[in-house]
Amino acid sequence: MNAVNIKGLTKNYGKNEVLKHIDLEVPEGVIYGLIGPNGAGKTTLIKALVGALKPTQGSVEVFGLEPIKNRWELRKKIGYMPQSPALYTDISARRNITFFGRAQKIINLEEKVQKILEFTELENRADEPVRTFSGGMQKRVSLACALIHEPKILFLDEPTAAVDPHLKQRSWQLFRSLAKTGVTLFISTHLMDEAMLCDKITILKDGEMLAVNTPENILSMGKTRIELIRNGERLKTEISSKPADLLSELKKFGLDRSIENIKINSDNIEDVVLSIINNKK
Amino acid sequence: MQTIVIAKRVITQLKGDKRFLILSIVAPVIIVYFLKLMFNALTKLTVVPMPEMFPMPLPQLSTEKFVMPVTAFIVHFLSFILCSILLVQERTRGTLERMLISGYKKSSIILGYVVGYFGLATIQSVVILTEAIYLFDLNFDGKTLVILFMVIWMLAIVSVMLGIFISTFARNEGHIFPFIPLIILPSLFLTGVIVDANELPKVAEIIGYLLPLRYANNIIQIIGKPDYVLSEVILNFGILLGYATALWFLASKTMKETE
Numbered sequence: 232m233n234a235v236n237i238k239g240l241t242k243n244y245g246k247n248e249v250l251k252h253i254d255l256e257v258p259e260g261v262i263y264g265l266i267g268p269n270g271a272g273k274t275t276l277i278k279a280l281v282g283a284l285k286p287t288q289g290s291v292e293v294f295g296l297e298p299i300k301n302r303w304e305l306r307k308k309i310g311y312m313p314q315s316p317a318l319y320t321d322i323s324a325r326r327n328i329t330f331f332g333r334a335q336k337i338i339n340l341e342e343k344v345q346k347i348l349e350f351t352e353l354e355n356r357a358d359e360p361v362r363t364f365s366g367g368m369q370k371r372v373s374l375a376c377a378l379i380h381e382p383k384i385l386f387l388d389e390p391t392a393a394v395d396p397h398l399k400q401r402s403w404q405l406f407r408s409l410a411k412t413g414v415t416l417f418i419s420t421h422l423m424d425e426a427m428l429c430d431k432i433t434i435l436k437d438g439e440m441l442a443v444n445t446p447e448n449i450l451s452m453g454k455t456r457i458e459l460i461r462n463g464e465r466l467k468t469e470i471s472s473k474p475a476d477l478l479s480e481l482k483k484f485g486l487d488r489s490i491e492n493i494k495i496n497s498d499n500i501e502d503v504v505l506s507i508i509n510n511k512k
Numbered sequence: 513m514q515t516i517v518i519a520k521r522v523i524t525q526l527k528g529d530k531r532f533l534i535l536s537i538v539a540p541v542i543i544v545y546f547l548k549l550m551f552n553a554l555t556k557l558t559v560v561p562m563p564e565m566f567p568m569p570l571p572q573l574s575t576e577k578f579v580m581p582v583t584a585f586i587v588h589f590l591s592f593i594l595c596s597i598l599l600v601q602e603r604t605r606g607t608l609e610r611m612l613i614s615g616y617k618k619s620s621i622i623l624g625y626v627v628g629y630f631g632l633a634t635i636q637s638v639v640i641l642t643e644a645i646y647l648f649d650l651n652f653d654g655k656t657l658v659i660l661f662m663v664i665w666m667l668a669i670v671s672v673m674l675g676i677f678i679s680t681f682a683r684n685e686g687h688i689f690p691f692i693p694l695i696i697l698p699s700l701f702l703t704g705v706i707v708d709a710n711e712l713p714k715v716a717e718i719i720g721y722l723l724p725l726r727y728a729n730n731i732i733q734i735i736g737k738p739d740y741v742l743s744e745v746i747l748n749f750g751i752l753l754g755y756a757t758a759l760w761f762l763a764s765k766t767m768k769e770t771e
């Protein structure tokens with residue numbers, strides 16, 4: 232069974248069509264990336280999945296359940312980290328996590344809170360009010376709140392926006408270790424480099440899905456530019472990014488002695504995603 | 513169970529928020545003191561004029577009739593505003609959405625707020641009543657005093673409910689302001705705070721009956737009479753309780769769970 236099944240999902244705000252006939256399947260146990268620029272509809276899509284938003288058209292299923300109709304059953308299974316921290320800033324991290332945990336019957340809650348504080352590296356400041364935390368730390372508290380009832384699927388809305396590179400790396404290590412335990416992660420981001428860290432990605436722009444694939448396949452849609460200088464003459468070619476193509480292209484030259492220099496410039500994931508997005512314009 | 517958890521959180525939050533505490537305890541104390549100052553000025557005014565022209569001072573401005581309704585009004589106004597703003601903040605910060613998705617029920621959230629506010633409402637009522645009685649040198653017997661306290665307290669609870677109900681129509685703090693003239697000012701004019709509500713034209717009187725302050729003032733009027741019947745008091749308490757229950761029910765209907 233897929234963790235998420237979306238068919239023909241459309242959402243209108245007045246005349247504004249924010250999501251346009253989205254079809255999407257997320258297999259269980261993967262890290263699924265939702266990549267898109269500001270205003271693409273990432274938050275809207277996630278809200279439809281957690282049951283915070285009524286679709287205008289189409290159907291949404293999480294573990295075969297409808298997020299709004301079967302909300303009581305689903306709430307045990309889903310963890311949601313909103314784009315804004317959504318925390319009580321006057322109370323401590325520990326109290327925040329405990330509070331959201333108490334919404335459901337959790338045995339050994341205190342113990343679990345402590346474990347999650349350690350897992351998210353917050354134990355040193357667990358009892359200080361959240362308002363004294365940096366933005367990146369607040370994000371971690373928010374993540375901890377989403378994890379407390381050990382959900383089977385996590386919806387994380389831009390969990391690493393405005394987080395420094397070191398912490399970002401740590402966060403992705405956390406996500407990967409969660410995925411290893413069988414948790415499905417659905418992560419939105421506008422940072423293209425994070426796409427490579429997902430098992431599968433969807434590119435969203437203006438409410439439309441432009442591509443669904445593994446990041447490797449998306450990357451291979453990119454181009455490699457080769458620049459050769461032979462006997463003082465500049466030769467430029469553009470080929471696909473597949474390693475085999477590079478080899479056969481270079482074979483043409485037999486790498487003869489007169490070649491003084493070769494420059495190879497391959498698209499990175501960001502270039503490819505941006506070109507997919509820009510082609511749609 | 514969920515209700516208790518939310519109530520506890522509301523209490524911890526209230527304790528942590530100094531501005532909120534000051535607004536809900538210190539502000540009414542100062543306002544009641546201003547009321548005293550105004551009365552001092554008024555009594556000077558009404559005593560000085562010639563007796564032939566003003567055979568009686570304005571009857572409504574006798575302290576006994578005036579002080580308690582105004583005190584009730586202050587509690588009503590502040591509890592309403594503070595609670596609606598607190599709840600709208602939950603919406604704008606996204607914690608309301610998060611509570612609902614975590615599995616909290618709407619009815620528990622509302623009830624949790626009310627229970628959490630109980631303590632503050634109790635302190636508020638005791639402080640403001642003690643101050644009013646002391647400043648205005650009022651004399652009540654024990655039974656009346658208990659009823660007075662209960663009225664103010666009950667009113668605070670109803671105001672919290674009203675604040676929550678109104679907040680379900682607001683997307684941000686700014687949306688609360690239009691409701692101030694819509695609900696609070698009619699309460700001041702039409703429920704017997706300034707003038708006897710029974711003297712008002714029929715329409716105004718009916719509107720007054722829609723507002724919870726009317727029933728609190730009814731009780732205050734009743735116990736102002738030397739030999740009142742307790743059943744009348746209980747009836748008005750019953751209406752206030754019904755009012756609170758209806759608001760609870762309505763608010764859990766109007767609170768939006770989805771966009």
Ligand SMILES: Nc1ncnc2c1ncn2[C@@H]1O[C@H](COP(=O)(O)OP(=O)(O)OP(=O)(O)O)[C@@H](O)[C@H]1O
Binds near residue numbers: 274
């Ligand atoms: N409540 C709303 N009413 C009207 N329009 C809305 C509402 N919420 C979102 N929109 C519109 O829907 C579109 C998609 O918004 P959404 O928040 O889903 O984008 P996003 O991909 O999450 O962007 P960001 O990266 O900035 O978070 C935007 O054009 C936005 O203006």
Ligand SMILES: [Mg+2]
Binds near residue numbers: 273274388
């Ligand atoms: Mg967003």
